[in-house]
Amino acid sequence: MEAALLAWLKKSLPQGGQFLVGLGDDAAVLQWQERSNCVVTSDLLADGTHFQLGQHTLAQIGRKLAAVNLSDLAAMAAEPLGLVVSLLLPDTMTLAQVQDIYAGMLPLCEEFDFRIAGGDTNVWSGNLVVSATAFGACPRSPLTRNGAELNDLLLVTGSLGGSLAGQHLDFTPRVREALLLNERYKIHAAMDISDGLALDAARLGEASGLGVVIDLPSVPISTAAHEITAADADGRSALERALADGEDFELLIAVPADEAGRLLSDQPLDIPLTQIGCFVREPGLWQSSQAGDQTPLPRTGYQHGSQAEASEA
Amino acid sequence: MEAALLAWLKKSLPQGGQFLVGLGDDAAVLQWQERSNCVVTSDLLADGTHFQLGQHTLAQIGRKLAAVNLSDLAAMAAEPLGLVVSLLLPDTMTLAQVQDIYAGMLPLCEEFDFRIAGGDTNVWSGNLVVSATAFGACPRSPLTRNGAELNDLLLVTGSLGGSLAGQHLDFTPRVREALLLNERYKIHAAMDISDGLALDAARLGEASGLGVVIDLPSVPISTAAHEITAADADGRSALERALADGEDFELLIAVPADEAGRLLSDQPLDIPLTQIGCFVREPGLWQSSQAGDQTPLPRTGYQHGSQAEASEA
Numbered sequence A, B: 001m002e003a004a005l006l007a008w009l010k011k012s013l014p015q016g017g018q019f020l021v022g023l024g025d026d027a028a029v030l031q032w033q034e035r036s037n038c039v040v041t042s043d044l045l046a047d048g049t050h051f052q053l054g055q056h057t058l059a060q061i062g063r064k065l066a067a068v069n070l071s072d073l074a075a076m077a078a079e080p081l082g083l084v085v086s087l088l089l090p091d092t093m094t095l096a097q098v099q100d101i102y103a104g105m106l107p108l109c110e111e112f113d114f115r116i117a118g119g120d121t122n123v124w125s126g127n128l129v130v131s132a133t134a135f136g137a138c139p140r141s142p143l144t145r146n147g148a149e150l151n152d153l154l155l156v157t158g159s160l161g162g163s164l165a166g167q168h169l170d171f172t173p174r175v176r177e178a179l180l181l182n183e184r185y186k187i188h189a190a191m192d193i194s195d196g197l198a199l200d201a202a203r204l205g206e207a208s209g210l211g212v213v214i215d216l217p218s219v220p221i222s223t224a225a226h227e228i229t230a231a232d233a234d235g236r237s238a239l240e241r242a243l244a245d246g247e248d249f250e251l252l253i254a255v256p257a258d259e260a261g262r263l264l265s266d267q268p269l270d271i272p273l274t275q276i277g278c279f280v281r282e283p284g285l286w287q288s289s290q291a292g293d294q295t296p297l298p299r300t301g302y303q304h305g306s307q308a309e310a311s312e313a
Helices: A003-011 A058-075 A094-111 A177-183 A197-208 A222-230 A239-244 A257-266 B002-012 B058-075 B095-112 B175-184 B198-209 B223-233 B237-246 B257-266
Strands: A019-021 A028-031 A037-048 A079-089 A117-124 A128-138 A154-155 A189-192 A211-214 A251-253 A273-280 A285-288 A292-297 B019-021 B028-031 B037-046 B079-090 B115-124 B129-138 B153-157 B189-192 B211-214 B250-257 B271-279 B285-288 B294-296
Touching: A003 A094, A003 A117, A019 B294, A028 A117, A037 A058, A037 B079, A037 B129, A058 A079, A058 A117, A058 A189, A079 A094, A079 B129, A094 A117, A117 A251, A128 B037, A128 B058, A128 B079, A128 B153, A154 A197, A154 A257, A177 A251, A189 A197, A189 A239, A197 A211, A197 A239, A197 A273, A197 A285, A222 A239, A251 A257, A251 B079, A257 A273, B002 B095, B002 B115, B028 B079, B028 B223, B037 B058, B037 B198, B058 B079, B058 B095, B058 B129, B058 B175, B058 B189, B079 B175, B079 B189, B095 B115, B153 B198, B153 B257, B153 B285, B175 B250, B175 B257, B198 B211, B198 B237, B198 B250, B198 B285, B223 B237, B250 B271, B257 B271
Parallel strands: A037 B115, A079 A117, A117 B037, A211 A285, B079 B115, B211 B285
Antiparallel strands: A019 A028, A028 B037, A037 A128, A037 B028, A079 A128, A154 A251, A154 A273, A189 A251, A211 A273, A285 A292, B019 B028, B037 B129, B079 B129, B153 B250, B153 B271, B189 B250, B211 B271, B285 B294
């Protein structure tokens, strides 16, 4: 199947760009610009763990594979350049089905102007596993997790919670937003929310050697989280969903207070930017109480196929 | 487990080098040199298909994961810079076992001076799957598969066949050899032999729009292939093993005839370089006969988990 798939990919995928060598050689070759930074990230998705083949289409799975990797590039404020795809296919899968996986990635290739530069295709008797490595270039200094400073404010793009209702499959990685923010504003640190606001905000604080206080009434809650809460009987509030559901793939950023004021008043993105907390000296995750002091906030969140860190904290 | 693994990796793996951002952020960041080429390749190995957990140690599996990716970089004459590792772990696996996988990669990190720059760790109820993407830089023009010219000679490093006896687990990727050859000699095309000499030589010809004639008596046969043949009763000769076994991870190169003469007389590598054939106008894979003409040679070879292309040809 590999030879037939390669022939189809060469015909169907955009070629060229900065790639001197693309599909079909031992490796892809990209001509690099002077002195720029190369950003590399990898994500793997497995049937039964990250998606369910019966519930999700192959195109949705392909799209998600590309999108989660793009979201990691966004978290660094990198422009996507290419994606290398490794597939482990059930031996019952047809060429047309494999093409569906790639077809799901193509609209993102076009929207974000990157190339699928190669990969590795394997067949086995187990479940479908798809893995991709994305690489990009930073036009400016990359945004890392460890740059937040004491008294920085914590801002988030978009709204959170209820991603499982559909958002986790069709979200738009915040690539354009991250590039714009990093170009026009002074951003100290950033990450994308994949495992839930509470868990990821705690990680952002830890990476910077600080604690994080979240102002719960400020957290922007998605319509989906409200709808699921109204329809569901598990007793979790929409806010709890926004804190813990994960797979929002929104950006969490640390911004100095004066810059945050300018950013919140400019609202330079097509999606809302909301201040939801701040960085403090005491390590840990906190909520601000009405009395003005801080009480601990559980590090709720989601980790695929393993225990949430909540249990470790 | 991911947090504990990350802490161990940060302590155990070499950091820094050209990496501005390494383990633990959303992505790795590498400071790129001026105008150099970035080479990217990916390989995935699955339990039951590419290795057998009962037969092979986790350190052997980790070593092989790094080595097969390095071999692809060698095929392009690229210097290894970094490796991004994605793991899909059986839910019974312990942290110590995961550390064994990485421990298998460490000697190669040191030998070839590259960094493990990050990755993705997942847990599921299925078999172990390990995947890695390697990236490197080309000090000169990368060696590709499509540059062979009519009447170029076909040369191979080392000796072939019988890799399953052990070589496939402890082979040395031909990184140093490829860099030296590309620096000092005029090499038209190259690839590494992963699926067997016959199949891969045919691919090298096809990529360059040419046929390949192999002079069978010239093929360097490994001691392992001779030993397996002596001990085994399946009737395959040592030469058949050298043609079809695969996983030799030696270099196959196309060199203009006069340059090949110089190269064969210099023998600049620590391992033998042997002329085993040439590129011809007629597409296909051929063997030279004693009468001086060409007869077809079957494209025998090995593809993991799918039919060998021999059946397609």
